[in-house]
Every structure is written in structure tokens, then in C-alpha cells.
Amino acid sequence: MSDDDDFMADSDQEQYDFEYEDDDEPADGDVDIENKYYNAKQLKADNPQEAIDEFLGVPNLEDQKGDWGFKGLKQAIKLEFALGRYDDAIVHYKELLTYVKSAVTRSYSEKSINNMLDYIEKTADDSTAYKCMEEFYSLTLDTFQATNNERLALKTNVKLAKLYLDKKDYSALSNKVKEIHKACQREDGSADPGKGTYSLEAYALEIQMYAEMKNNKRLKALYQKALTVRSAVPHPKVQGIIRECGGKMHMSEENWKEAQSAFFESFKNYDEAGSMQRIQVLKYLVLTTMLMGSTINPFDSQETKPYRNDPRISAMTELVDSYQRDDVHRYEAILKDNPDLLQDKFIAENIDEVSRTMRTKAVLKLVAPYSRFTLAFIAKHIKVSISEVQDILGVLIVDKKLKAKINQENGTVVVDNVENADQLQRLQDWTSAISDLWSTVLNEGEGFKLDESQNAGGAFMPGAFDTNMSAAPLRAGGGRLRPQKGGRGGKMSTYA
Numbered sequence: 001m002s003d004d005d006d007f008m009a010d011s012d013q014e015q016y017d018f019e020y021e022d023d024d025e026p027a028d029g030d031v032d033i034e035n036k037y038y039n040a041k042q043l044k045a046d047n048p049q050e051a052i053d054e055f056l057g058v059p060n061l062e063d064q065k066g067d068w069g070f071k072g073l074k075q076a077i078k079l080e081f082a083l084g085r086y087d088d089a090i091v092h093y094k095e096l097l098t099y100v101k102s103a104v105t106r107s108y109s110e111k112s113i114n115n116m117l118d119y120i121e122k123t124a125d126d127s128t129a130y131k132c133m134e135e136f137y138s139l140t141l142d143t144f145q146a147t148n149n150e151r152l153a154l155k156t157n158v159k160l161a162k163l164y165l166d167k168k169d170y171s172a173l174s175n176k177v178k179e180i181h182k183a184c185q186r187e188d189g190s191a192d193p194g195k196g197t198y199s200l201e202a203y204a205l206e207i208q209m210y211a212e213m214k215n216n217k218r219l220k221a222l223y224q225k226a227l228t229v230r231s232a233v234p235h236p237k238v239q240g241i242i243r244e245c246g247g248k249m250h251m252s253e254e255n256w257k258e259a260q261s262a263f264f265e266s267f268k269n270y271d272e273a274g275s276m277q278r279i280q281v282l283k284y285l286v287l288t289t290m291l292m293g294s295t296i297n298p299f300d301s302q303e304t305k306p307y308r309n310d311p312r313i314s315a316m317t318e319l320v321d322s323y324q325r326d327d328v329h330r331y332e333a334i335l336k337d338n339p340d341l342l343q344d345k346f347i348a349e350n351i352d353e354v355s356r357t358m359r360t361k362a363v364l365k366l367v368a369p370y371s372r373f374t375l376a377f378i379a380k381h382i383k384v385s386i387s388e389v390q391d392i393l394g395v396l397i398v399d400k401k402l403k404a405k406i407n408q409e410n411g412t413v414v415v416d417n418v419e420n421a422d423q424l425q426r427l428q429d430w431t432s433a434i435s436d437l438w439s440t441v442l443n444e445g446e447g448f449k450l451d452e453s454q455n456a457g458g459a460f461m462p463g464a465f466d467t468n469m470s471a472a473p474l475r476a477g478g479g480r481l482r483p484q485k486g487g488r489g490g491k492m493s494t495y496a
Helices: 003-008 031-043 048-057 067-082 086-097 106-123 127-146 150-167 170-183 193-213 216-227 236-252 256-273 277-292 314-324 328-337 339-343 345-367 375-382 386-398 418-444 452-457
Strands: 372-374 404-407 412-415 470-473 480-483 492-495
Touching: 031 048, 031 067, 048 067, 067 086, 067 106, 086 127, 106 127, 106 150, 127 150, 150 170, 150 193, 170 193, 193 216, 193 236, 216 236, 236 256, 236 277, 236 345, 256 277, 277 314, 277 345, 314 328, 314 339, 314 345, 328 339, 328 345, 339 345, 345 375, 345 386, 372 375, 375 386, 386 404
Parallel strands: none
Antiparallel strands: 372 412, 404 412, 480 492
């Protein structure tokens, strides 16, 4: 591993655990210089202060600026920054940049400076360190713009813009992304295909800014514009950031379907990049599934299936399971037992909608058999406050999903049975109409009238009916009369 590679060491490693160069490093310096440099490296772990002095002594041993002096300054600056000696680090960084013009090759200096900026970005952890880092970026820009190193200048500008985002200095960030976009254009104002990656990174930073500012109008325009960039080959993490912000934008618009799609794409990009943010975005994906009311398990896809039993996602897995089974008690228990879920601001803002949906469904199911109940009764069974129950019932009544009246004085609710009364009245009206029709047909229908001979032969009593048996008219002797075959107005015959 080269001397520069140790700048890329993970931030969780020992701060002074820098690695050694391979034997193919330039070794054309004086033996005393080389020995002093490697002796300083031996001191880093146990005596970093003395190591700094040794590293700073290396450039003084050179007759003219060269590789060993450049390397000695790099190591000294790293240690000074790690120890919080920021003023000293800035002074020596200025000296280091003087080596760029002629003492070392352009490719070597570019790689070394870029890796150093990556290193300090990872190790900076307070406002003083951020201020030092900003000074590093500004010095770097001045140097490489003067030497027409446009690529490193763009990289540094992107890093500086990210620093402004972390500091929430939105004014400086806006100016910086405009500068980056302009640098990514040709003279005629068209996009430069060779700089599309930097342009997309600028879009990602700008999109994050507007997402934090909750400026959805501007965010939506930039999001759509970023998705149309085709000339870039960005790091998948950049795509993950853009898609994540897009998902949050769609969530704020209650466009659950588009949000789900954006979060899924974001998860895949973060997963490809090996970013730990994939776990958080996967939680957002599960949250969106519940808001959609979808019955499809988000862990059924090939990409998410390996995370189904991941302990970092288990709470969200159980939440979506209880939601799809309408188990409000289990749902509430999971939220109570996993308070860390609500530490994420985005989840905390949106989980209330899911909880309200769960509780509303539970209330409707609970009160269905009752015509009268108390607020306390609902609160006890759903395990929420009385005020929350009152709010839920109020929404149900306004939405006409429940016809009831709330008596706030005694905390009772009376279900309005007007609908049932209307149904009963309609049934009674229908029965009365049928009875009238039946009477009209039998009393006035020609098929039931007697001719004169039949009327003379017996004492027929018009209008007499046996309402318990049938509507056939009764003969004086007690027998029933019924029409014989022969059509309308035929003779009546009798049956016992």
C-alpha cells in the first residue's frame, strides 16, 4: 500500500495507524532523509508529538523541494489535524501546496491532496475542525485553479459544498452549487458530458438542501432534472441520496406509490455502494408500505429478502406484520418497546398517520355492535388516551363513517339509528302497498265476480273473505267459491 492510501483508512480505525509505503516508492533521496522519515513513522503510535517534529525536519534536509519533503509534510499535517492542532496544520498545508507546482508530479500531487481532503473530512468532528477543513478547501481551490487543474478544483468545490450543507449554511451552498453547475457547462451553455458526474453531485447536495428546508416546489423541479442527467456515471451513493430525497418529497405529498418506488431505488443504490444508510431507507420503505395499506410484504423482493431477519430492521418488520393483521395491541406494544424507532425525525413525523389509521380501524370494529358507549370504554380497549379517542370519533363523524353524537360532559357516545329507522319505515310502506294491491285485485278483479244464476242460487255475501286461509269469497253455506275453467267471468265452483 502506498503512502497516500492511508488517508483512505476508515474513521473507526486508530487515528495514528497509518500504513507504510511499498518498496516501489521513490527512494532517490539522501539516506539520512529517508532514515529520518521512517524513524518518524516509528514514533507516530507512541509519541505523536515527537513524530511531528521529526516529519517537519525532513523538508529542511533537502537541498531543494522534493518527494521526501512533500511526504514528511503530509504526515505531519495528518497528525496535527488528529491532535486538534488546526492552526499548525493550516500553516504546514500552505507549505505543502507549494510543492504542487514543480516539486512533485501532477498525478501524484492530485492523488495525495484529494486523499488528504478525504481524510480530514472523515476525522473532523467539531466546529473548529470544520472551520479548519473549510480553510483547507479554500487553499486547495486557490492553488489548483491557478494551475488550471479543473478536475481537482471541481472535486474540492463539491467537498466544500457538502461542508456548507453539514453546517446548514444554505446561502453559501446555493452560491457554490451554481459555481459547480457553471463549471460543468460548455461555453455555449450546454452541458459538458465529461463533467456530468460533478453536476449530478451538485444536484444531490442542492436536493438535500431543499429537502431540509421543506421547499417541495423547488425540490420537485430539481429532482426531475437530476433524473434526466444521462452523461454521468456517479457513485451509487449519490443516486441513493437523490432517490431518498425524492421519496421524502413524495411522502410529504401523500403520493405513497411514488414514494415507495423512490425508496426502493434508493435502497438498491445504497446497498450497491455498501452504505449503512440502506438500513434506514429500508425502514422508510416499510413505513410507506403501511401508509399505502398494501398487503404485499416489502421483504418479498429479491433485494430486500436478505434483510428480513436483520435485527436492525426487526422492529419495522413486526410493525408491518401487525398492521397487515389489524392487530392494534401488538402494534402499540412494538412502538412502546422500540423507542429508538422514533429517534429518526422522518419516521416520527409519518408514523402518526399509520398509528391513527390502526386506531381508527380498531375503534370502528369495537363500536360496531353498540348503540351507546363511553369514551373511557374505547380508551381502555384500544389503550390510548380519551382525548385521542374523541379526536378519532370526531373524524369518523365528519367523514360520515359513523353516525353518532358525542356528549363531552359525561363522556358518552350515542349512535344515531336514523338509518335503521328509515329502513324500517320503508319496509312498513312496502307492506302496506302490497296489502292495498291485494285488496284491490280481489275486490275489483273481474275474475272473482259471480254471474246472476250463481248469485240467485245462494245467499252470497259480497266482500266476505277468509283472511286466514285465502282470498276466495265465502258461500252462505260455508263452502268456498272458486272460478271454473273457461276464462274471465267463468262460473264459480265450490270446495269444502
